[in-house]
Amino acid sequence: MRLEGKIAVVTGAAKGIGKEIAIEFAREGAKVIACDMAEMTYEMENVDYFKLNVADSEGCKVFFDAAIEKYGQIDILVNNAGITRDSMTRKMTDAQWNLVLDVNLKGVFNLVRYIGPQMETIGGGSIINVSSVVGVFGNIGQANYAATKAGIIGLTKTWAKEFARKGVPVRVNAIAPGYTMTDILKTVPQELLDKFAKLTMLKRLGQPEEIAKATLFLASNDASYVTGQTIQVDGGMRL
Ligand SMILES: NC(=O)c1ccc[n+]([C@@H]2O[C@H](COP(=O)([O-])OP(=O)(O)OC[C@H]3O[C@@H](n4cnc5c(N)ncnc54)[C@H](O)[C@@H]3O)[C@@H](O)[C@H]2O)c1
Numbered sequence: 047m048r049l050e051g052k053i054a055v056v057t058g059a060a061k062g063i064g065k066e067i068a069i070e071f072a073r074e075g076a077k078v079i080a081c082d083m084a085e086m087t088y089e090m091e092n093v094d095y096f097k098l099n100v101a102d103s104e105g106c107k108v109f110f111d112a113a114i115e116k117y118g119q120i121d122i123l124v125n126n127a128g129i130t131r132d133s134m135t136r137k138m139t140d141a142q143w144n145l146v147l148d149v150n151l152k153g154v155f156n157l158v159r160y161i162g163p164q165m166e167t168i169g170g171g172s173i174i175n176v177s178s179v180v181g182v183f184g185n186i187g188q189a190n191y192a193a194t195k196a197g198i199i200g201l202t203k204t205w206a207k208e209f210a211r212k213g214v215p216v217r218v219n220a221i222a223p224g225y226t227m228t229d230i231l232k233t234v235p236q237e238l239l240d241k242f243a244k245l246t247m248l249k250r251l252g253q254p255e256e257i258a259k260a261t262l263f264l265a266s267n268d269a270s271y272v273t274g275q276t277i278q279v280d281g282g283m284r285l
Pocket residue numbers: 057058059060061062063064081082083084098099100101126127128129149153176177178179222223224225226227228229230231
């Protein structure tokens with residue numbers, strides 16, 4: 047029970063990686079507030095659903111106020127919600143660029159701007175931002191997505207400094223998953239997925255549960271001296 051008594055917000059928690067993180071956290075004793083703009087695909091004791099579009103800054107403020115009112119405080123925040131709108135750069139539209147930046151990058155800022163300072167006032171907390179190997183290595187056809195996932199690493203390092211500057215242990219880290227079997231890969235052709243699997247040292251794609259385990263480590267006190275880091279959970283990828 048590594049998260050006993052903790053209140054955790056997980057965004058994009060209706061399915062995929064976010065769902066596995068919410069389930070893992072609840073199993074470890076946390077009360078989980080699962081935020082998503084889509085309907086939930088599962089039910090679990092100690093996982094409460096809150097409908098939220100993370101790109102909506104006013105909606106995020108309303109959510110924050112409602113969560114503090116109902117749960118008292120937020121100890122853990124996992125910024126997991128993310129989307130792709132892939133295109134070669136020469137064909138990328140403003141709409142594709144703006145939507146991915148709004149959800150993947152501004153969506154993270156929209157919650158941290160409230161929850162980070164709140165963690166300072168309650169004496170600590172853990173923020174985990176879900177980046178991607180694409181933010182580390184880059185990827186053809188994903189300029190918008192790569193920009194957001196690399197941006198998340200910069201935000202992580204900045205917030206690790208900013209929220210700990212008064213000596214309060216607010217830890218901020220990022221997870222950079224490799225290619226992981228969820229719906230986000232639906233649009234990626236099978237031959238590319240096979241190629242990505244071959245590029246890993248473990249010769250396979252990841253499972254969402256494996257990302258959830260690393261996120262649990264960062265959320266828990268096991269990672270009490272880990273901050274400002276990006277952990278690649280990618281089977282040893284060499285892009
Ligand atoms: N699956 C992979 O291969 C992979 C690899 C690297 C990083 N990631 C990252 O992991 C995170 C989770 O991805 P996934 O693979 O589980 O994808 P997914 O598509 O299975 O799930 C994403 C969830 O986010 C929600 N979401 C999307 N936009 C939202 C918004 N504006 N507000 C609130 N919720 C929103 C969706 O409704 C969905 O439930 C994303 O940030 C993604 O970029 C995934």
